[in-house]
Amino acid sequence: MRRSHVVGVKRIYVFSSIVISKRLLAFLVVASLLNLGLIYMILFSKISIPDLSIESIFVLVVGLYRILMLNYATTVAREVKSGEIQLYLAHTLRRLEYVVTTLIAIDLLPLVILLTPYLAFLGVIEPGLILRGETINLVPLLLVDFTICASIYTLVASRGRDTLLVVIGVVMALLSILITPLSISMVAYGRDISLTIGYLGSLITSILAPYAYSVAYNLYAHLPYPYQPLNPVFSTLPSPTIMSIISLTTSIFVLVATILWFKRRDV
Amino acid sequence: MEIVEFYEVTKKYGRVEALRNASFKIPGKSVTALLGPNGAGKTTSMKLIMGFSKPTRGKVLVWGLEPWRREDLRIRLGYLPERPIYPLDAVVEDLLFHLAKLRGLGKSEVERVIKLTGLGDYRESKIGSLSRGYMQRLGIAQSLLGEPELLVLDEPTANLDPAARREVLELLKTLHKELNVSMIISSHIIPELQEIANYAVFIDRGVILDYGSLEDLWRKYRVEPLFIIETLDPGRVAKQLVEKPFVNAIRKLSPSKLEVLIDPENYKTFEKTVSELGELVLNYEFKSANLGDLYEKITRGRS
Numbered sequence A: 001m002r003r004s005h006v007v008g009v010k011r012i013y014v015f016s017s018i019v020i021s022k023r024l025l026a027f028l029v030v031a032s033l034l035n036l037g038l039i040y041m042i043l044f045s046k047i048s049i050p051d052l053s054i055e056s057i058f059v060l061v062v063g064l065y066r067i068l069m070l071n072y073a074t075t076v077a078r079e080v081k082s083g084e085i086q087l088y089l090a091h092t093l094r095r096l097e098y099v100v101t102t103l104i105a106i107d108l109l110p111l112v113i114l115l116t117p118y119l120a121f122l123g124v125i126e127p128g129l130i131l132r133g134e135t136i137n138l139v140p141l142l143l144v145d146f147t148i149c150a151s152i153y154t155l156v157a158s159r160g161r162d163t164l165l166v167v168i169g170v171v172m173a174l175l176s177i178l179i180t181p182l183s184i185s186m187v188a189y190g191r192d193i194s195l196t197i198g199y200l201g202s203l204i205t206s207i208l209a210p211y212a213y214s215v216a217y218n219l220y221a222h223l224p225y226p227y228q229p230l231n232p233v234f235s236t237l238p239s240p241t242i243m244s245i246i247s248l249t250t251s252i253f254v255l256v257a258t259i260l261w262f263k264r265r266d267v
Numbered sequence B: 001m002e003i004v005e006f007y008e009v010t011k012k013y014g015r016v017e018a019l020r021n022a023s024f025k026i027p028g029k030s031v032t033a034l035l036g037p038n039g040a041g042k043t044t045s046m047k048l049i050m051g052f053s054k055p056t057r058g059k060v061l062v063w064g065l066e067p068w069r070r071e072d073l074r075i076r077l078g079y080l081p082e083r084p085i086y087p088l089d090a091v092v093e094d095l096l097f098h099l100a101k102l103r104g105l106g107k108s109e110v111e112r113v114i115k116l117t118g119l120g121d122y123r124e125s126k127i128g129s130l131s132r133g134y135m136q137r138l139g140i141a142q143s144l145l146g147e148p149e150l151l152v153l154d155e156p157t158a159n160l161d162p163a164a165r166r167e168v169l170e171l172l173k174t175l176h177k178e179l180n181v182s183m184i185i186s187s188h189i190i191p192e193l194q195e196i197a198n199y200a201v202f203i204d205r206g207v208i209l210d211y212g213s214l215e216d217l218w219r220k221y222r223v224e225p226l227f228i229i230e231t232l233d234p235g236r237v238a239k240q241l242v243e244k245p246f247v248n249a250i251r252k253l254s255p256s257k258l259e260v261l262i263d264p265e266n267y268k269t270f271e272k273t274v275s276e277l278g279e280l281v282l283n284y285e286f287k288s289a290n291l292g293d294l295y296e297k298i299t300r301g302r303s
Helices: A009-021 A024-044 A054-068 A070-082 A084-090 A095-124 A127-131 A138-157 A162-189 A192-208 A210-221 A232-236 A240-264 B042-050 B071-076 B092-102 B107-117 B132-144 B162-179 B214-220 B234-242 B264-276 B291-302
Strands: B002-013 B016-027 B031-035 B057-062 B077-080 B150-153 B182-187 B199-204 B207-213 B226-231 B247-254 B257-262 B281-286
Touching: A009 A070, A009 A095, A009 B092, A024 A054, A024 A070, A024 A095, A054 A070, A054 A095, A054 A138, A054 A162, A054 A210, A070 A084, A070 A095, A070 A138, A070 A162, A084 A095, A084 B042, A084 B071, A084 B077, A084 B092, A095 A138, A095 A240, A138 A162, A138 A192, A138 A210, A138 A240, A162 A192, A162 A210, A162 A232, A192 A210, A192 A240, A210 A240, B002 B042, B016 B042, B016 B057, B016 B199, B031 B042, B031 B291, B042 B057, B042 B077, B042 B150, B042 B182, B042 B199, B071 B077, B077 B132, B092 B107, B092 B132, B107 B132, B107 B162, B132 B150, B132 B162, B162 B182, B199 B214, B199 B291, B207 B214, B207 B291, B214 B264, B214 B291, B226 B234, B226 B264, B234 B247, B234 B257, B257 B264, B264 B281
Parallel strands: B016 B207, B031 B182, B031 B199, B077 B150, B150 B182
Antiparallel strands: B002 B016, B002 B057, B199 B207, B226 B257, B226 B281, B247 B257
């Protein structure tokens, strides 16, 4: 028998289709409703107003998608918990392939679905905005944001902890929708303890919610008419680009740790 | 050649020792009964064979390779898990097709296993609607995908009513005859595998009590093998057999059937004697001695 370390692309494809076909209808219904709302906001809102930019709308949607991503994460967690995973491993699926498939189901599918209205948006805006790259920078940021979220979900799902996963999912959504904008505003205008808490919160959320961090940071950094001067310490916040790179590196680290741990665990 | 070898294998789950210094070997082309009460370490042994678990100490080899490290080994194995772990809302045929695709196989393989296991009428049923007996048939069907060389069947008759248990055992017997595949079958109901197994591993509280071919074990523990002879003239056959020193008892089961208990060391001699009776004997079948008796003697010997 020839020993092979090559990941079976075909097996990953086949298993991805098995995993994705589970609860696909529920997933698509929720995703479609979310996307319809998003398309409505994109097409009919005054996106020229700075605090209602397309990026800001996406902060809310990304937060909701973080909960939607739990759909497949909990499916995998239950597979691990119930032992259903044995069925797939017995049919030649390898542990590494299982983790990769999990990541695809949790990360890539929602990302592709979310980007559909975004692409629709690109179809209706002024071409010059696209050419100047002012809108396209959303895509890598979303990828980084979804990847950190999916890597954490994959880690927890591979341990079969479905209840913990739901708790983490809600926290991740709140980080994106609420905690990140709040932390940044505390850095911008807070005093004493609230400033310190805001700064620490910003550092954490810049890694765990890089998209929301980037939007909130840019919103305050480029306010045309701030009603009061920003705290000087605001300028010491790390740039969203650097934090996105750190976030992506963290995702890769979490995924490698998950794979190494999962290869050693009993199923 | 051995297909499975355990060398002083210990498996711990936290502080609990599921297996303790377990050593045994299973030869190829055998039907092995892995027997022991609940919690004896049977499922742990099977998971180690499948490479789902890593031994805490010792070495597990399947065809000379470590299944824990060699995930590619599983293409040669078929596995029936102890509990039904199938997605209940999936359709029987769809699940089998998905699993076949993972092995790089097509619809024809699904048709083959459906036919072999008699699932034809339930191919479009949801798994959740199947009776436990048919759920086990589905389990056996999926384990047969890809014509594995070794079937690892964890408690295939667990939680079944007597009729369904009978059906599953008959199915396994037929499969062994038709496919000539090696099997390792675990059960906590000690006597139920005696009609199908020719090799046994006895296990209790994580310790291997003994293992070997049933023939050797009958002899070793002096458990009398039992034959069923079908004949048109039971009186004449009984008269001829009773004179033999290795025949211990003869009992008439029906107008055409005799049950014969023999000395364990004269198994081959008995078979020769029966064949010498020529046309007088229509058929004979080794029913084996009672595995329960053997288990009792082995456990008594250990205590």
